[in-house]
Amino acid sequence: MKILFISPRYRGGGAERCARELFLGMRERGHSTEMWTAVPEEDVPAGVQCVRTFAERLLYPVNYVDPVADWRHISTRRKLDAIQPGDFDAVHLHNIHGHWISIKALHRLCQRLPVVWTLHDEWAATGGVPYDLTRWPGLNDRLDGYRKRTSSLVPLTTGEPVAVCWERFLSANLPPVAAVVSPSEYVLALAAERFQTERTSLHHVPNASRLHGADIAADRTTSTDPPQVLFIAANPMSPYKGGDFAIEALQKLETQAGPDTFRLLILGRQAEEFQQLLPRSISCQSGYASSEAELLSAYQNSAVTLLPSIAENYPYVALESLRAGTPVVGFRIGGLPEIIRNSAQGKLVAPFNTTELAEGLLRFLSRSKSETPDQDIMRAGLSDFPAFLSRMEDLYQHHAVPSEERCVSGSVA
Structure with missing residues (x-):
């Protein structure tokens, strides 16, 4: 299989680690993998490329006027719209929020290729809020302080103006992916309320790290x-x-x-x-x-x-x-x-x-x-990394573009 991973960075926090380890793990199993990111990084393997131009990054302040501003993601829109069924067997999304990629282009991509989306936070489930802090009344007296330490483009609760803009946008443009994956049952339950379509299957696949070997x-x-x-x-x-x-x-x-x-x-x-x-x-x-x-x-x-x-x-x-x-x-x-x-x-x-x-x-x-x-x-209850890879591999294969469709497109992966 040929699999495309989409992640804001190759190195970073837990979401980036998940994407990176899948990118490497699938390659070790004989699959062809690529990764598209938002920023250029040094010492990355072949197949990792930044798809957002420097000029596009300079347009970030536009979001303070238009919180969504999906139109400004010119380079990622062109790259995504150029993908044809024969180019990849499956696409795996990780963190697609953060004002770096065209959500509308991802929506169109889902019409041509099977797309898997791992939810690393609540953003997709809540309609634009990474984590809805109204779940915890004990934080109410700290929210104003948190907002001073966070970009105004990152809503902390669902009632904020930025969150309302994203909710309206995602209600019409949420990518209709083939499969949604959540490492936790808690986010999976939230996602079930948002992805209520026959097209999308929901999967609970706990993450596992390859940092530590068995011994x-x-x-x-x-x-x-x-x-x-x-x-x-x-x-x-x-x-x-x-x-x-x-x-x-x-x-x-x-x-x-x-x-x-x-x-x-x-x-x-x-x-x-x-x-x-x-x-x-x-x-x-x-x-x-x-x-x-x-x-x-x-x-x-x-x-x-x-x-x-x-x-x-x-x-x-x-x-x-x-x-x-x-x-x-x-x-x-x-x-x-x-x-x-x-x-x-x-x-x-x-x-x-x-x-x-x-x-x-x-x-x-x-x-x-x-x-x-x-x-x-x-280690009770923890998944081991080979088993994690196998579950994700099975998911890709289940949704992968059938070989006859790849042949029709003129490119056999």
Whole structure:
């Protein structure tokens, strides 16, 4: 098969990791893969190309006048409209929001080729809102502060003017894909309300990471002294990542455990900026994991991973942490309860109780260094990467363009 992946970046957060690992995994299984992205990146494999021109990126401010402005995506519209049935057997969409690609062109593409769409957040299900924060009344007093830290083009609730514009646009232009995939049951349930057509099938396929092999946990190193808390996010400053709650919980943890009883490691694109918000009394390091080896080392050298997000689908941070044998502490939101299934894997607390969050961290920081978690228990319920690849491969093959149609088009893949 020849499969086209569409993702805003080759490297980035969890959504980009999912697209990248499928791109590589399918290629390793003998399929031909390409990936179209929104930005040029260095050191990417053959077949990865940026399809948005620099001039098109300069038109981004237009969206402050017209929040949708689908007309301005000239280069992606031309690229997508040029695709014919013989060019690819299937197309796999990942994050198509973010004002970088023509939604109308994707809608037209669905008339010519089978398209699979993995939902990494609520954007498609809610009609234009990445995560509808009105689901949590406890956040009402923080929404104004969050809006100051977020682009006005990213609605936090369904009632905002930008969200209303997107809802109106998507009601007529939501791509009629052949299959919708959600890694969590929670987003799948939301999607079922939006994709109520015979044309689209819905699939629950939990993500799996290829970061860790089957024997990785056997190489787990000894935790640091004092024990380390890991906070990792593609953008720790994003309000969705719960940085304000992390700070509150860490301050309470310091009060409960005493000074110099733990250290904090922050990894992400704006980790140093987030570190400046922490009390100086908290021992902290920050940086960016530039390789999978560095990422793995961070997990294995930590006693616990803090995941204070206020909105999540099926976070890779939790999957990777458990694969490395490190428990996770976070709020009981989104798809996290589908990952953290037992007390060894971590602790999920009521949203957004930072006292309980601190107590959960203290529980794992206080464990004896000689106490080794049972890896079968730590990985209970997690999908392994080969099985994940097989499920996606079956989905592509089920919806792929029949060979006779490819022959008619004059190009046999």
